[in-house]
Amino acid sequence: MELREVIGNRRSIRFMRPYRPVEIEKIQCMLEAARLASHWGNVGSLRAVVVMRESASDEVLDSLQAPIAGFQIRLAPVVIVWYLETAAIDDQANRLRELLEAGALGFGTQEARREALETQLIPIFGSIGDALKQPGLGEVDCGQGIAHATLMAYELGLGTCCLGTPHTEQIRENLGLPDSARVLLLQTVGYPAESAEAGGQRPRQDLGELFQLNAYGNPFPRSEEVIEELERDRMLQDPAPLPWREAELDFLQQALDIEPPGLL
Ligand SMILES: Cc1cc2nc3c(=O)[nH]c(=O)nc-3n(C[C@H](O)[C@H](O)[C@H](O)COP(=O)(O)O)c2cc1C
Numbered sequence: 030m031e032l033r034e035v036i037g038n039r040r041s042i043r044f045m046r047p048y049r050p051v052e053i054e055k056i057q058c059m060l061e062a063a064r065l066a067s068h069w070g071n072v073g074s075l076r077a078v079v080v081m082r083e084s085a086s087d088e089v090l091d092s093l094q095a096p097i098a099g100f101q102i103r104l105a106p107v108v109i110v111w112y113l114e115t116a117a118i119d120d121q122a123n124r125l126r127e128l129l130e131a132g133a134l135g136f137g138t139q140e141a142r143r144e145a146l147e148t149q150l151i152p153i154f155g156s157i158g159d160a161l162k163q164p165g166l167g168e169v170d171c172g173q174g175i176a177h178a179t180l181m182a183y184e185l186g187l188g189t190c191c192l193g194t195p196h197t198e199q200i201r202e203n204l205g206l207p208d209s210a211r212v213l214l215l216q217t218v219g220y221p222a223e224s225a226e227a228g229g230q231r232p233r234q235d236l237g238e239l240f241q242l243n244a245y246g247n248p249f250p251r252s253e254e255v256i257e258e259l260e261r262d263r264m265l266q267d268p269a270p271l272p273w274r275e276a277e278l279d280f281l282q283q284a285l286d287i288e289p290p291g292l293l
Pocket residue numbers: 039040041042043097098190191192193194214231
C-alpha cells in the first residue's frame with residue numbers, strides 16, 4: 030500500500046478487541062520505526078515502557094490512569110507509555126561525533142569537519158544544554174517517533190490511540206522512571222473492533238486556515254487538481270460520519286460492555 034493511502038486510512042482507534050493479544054514482534058516493529066525517526070542532533074530522547082496486559086503486574090496496569098480514556102485503557106491489550114528522557118541531551122556531543130563519522134554532517138575534509146565540530150558546534154550545544162531540556166524541540170522529535178510507530182502499527186493491522194493524561198508525574202513515579210524522564214502520553218495498541226473506516230475520515234480545519242504562504246495571513250492555496258489526485262490515491266477519503274456510524278457505535282458499546290454510555 031502506498032504511503033498516501035496509509036496516511037489516509039489511519040484513524041485513532043478507540044475500540045479494540047480485548048480478547049486478542051498483540052504479538053510482541055509487532056510492538057518491536059513499532060519501536061524500530063520510532064527509533065528511526067529524525068531527532069535534533071540525533072539525541073534520541075524518545076523512550077517508552079511497553080505495558081502488555083497479558084504479562085504486566087496488576088500494580089503496573091492500575092498505574093495507567095487517563096481520565097478521559099477509561100474504557101480505552103481497560104480494553105487495550107497493550108499500552109505504550111511514551112516518555113522523553115531529558116538526560117539524553119547530556120550525551121549530545123557524542124551523538125554529533127557519530128553523525129559526523131557517519132558522513133551525515135558538514136563538508137570539506139574529515140579533519141576540517143572534526144575540528145569545526147569540536148570548536149564550534151559542540152560548544153554551542155553545550156552552552157544551551159539546559160535550555161534544550163525544557164519542553165520544546167525534544168517533544169517535536171518524540172512526536173515524529175510516535176508518528177512513525179503509529180503508521181507502522183496501521184501497516185501491521187493494528188489500531189492505536191494516543192491518550193493525554195494529567196497524571197504524567199504519577200505515572201512516572203509508578204513506573205519507576207527517573208526524575209529526568211518526562212512522560213508524554215499513553216498509546217493504546219490492539220486489534221481494532223471497529224471497521225477499517227472507523228466511521229470515516231475525521232474532520233480537520235481548512236488547509237488555508239492552518240497553513241500560509243510567504244506571509245502570515247496569506248492562506249496557502251489549495252489546488253482542486255491536487256485534491257482530486259489525493260482522493261484518487263485514497264489519502265483524502267469520505268468524511269465522518271459515514272451513514273452507519275451510529276449503529277456501529279451502538280453495536281460496539283454493547284459488544285464490549287462499555288457502561289455507562291458516554292465518552293469515558
Ligand atoms: C497527543 C495526542 C493526545 C491525544 N489524546 C487523546 C485522549 O486523551 N483521548 C482520546 O480519546 N483521543 C486522544 N487523541 C486522539 C485525537 O483526539 C484524534 O487524533 C482525533 O480524534 C482525530 O482523529 P484521528 O486521529 O482518527 O484522525 C490524542 C491525539 C494526540 C496526537
